[in-house]
Amino acid sequence: MKTLSYILFFTYVGLVVIAGFWGAFVNPYFDHRFLFDIQLYKLPDYQMINLVSQYRFLRALELGYGIFSLIFFKEIFQYKIYNHLYLGIMFLGVLARFFSILVEGTPSHLFLFFLGYELLGVVVIFFYTRGRLIPSHIVHE
Template structure:
């Protein structure tokens, strides 16, 4: 029995494991852990609370004067049906922000350990950043907050990309 235990410890020390065992992913440590947590969690909760809840749950007659806000974001001279259509699309996009934020919170562990979830998350984040930058080129310069959003989202994506190079389970088949 002692030989078996010694062999097992040797395997674990060498990074080898028995059949069916799952290798633990590397953990993020030091100050980078806090930078990564702030970037990932801050962005996810921003999507949920500011991007999603305020856009989804604030009705026309709501406490944040959503129609006044919308007329400031969109062209104030729009006919009512055009504004209603723009608001309809805007609320739909807010539901997508909300959904992505919930996805981030619910699947954080898989985003950091499973290559498919990681690529999916980073793909969405970098595609959104690219779309914002493309919009600046095609549509013109938006308000400063939206320009800053390009750099914030790019930074979040790069931080998570760098962090997950250590935490992805290399060589393991994807979950699911």
């Protein structure tokens, strides 16, 4: 279970860091074509600028979450507060994907794969770390 938890953790966090950096600072135009089939150049300038600006911002947050996860890897698997924060954020992403299915409908197979992978990661890491976590010096546990 430890090996599977680590594999799911590092593959997920690795993708989050790469996708976050790519979308925020390298080529969000490719992302929109590949992920959403949106040709940004076809949008009016005002809409394109605002969409890309918000997309870069959200990808930068994703990058930050990935960097946090890498820096605090040991703490995430050892201390309750770090573990709950990491899994809580990851689970919110899963919930948002489920909510979107209910409200907007079924997304592409790629996004369904992400949903399944993220859910698997939350469940496996939760069960692996349950009972192993210790309180930390941080008061808000």
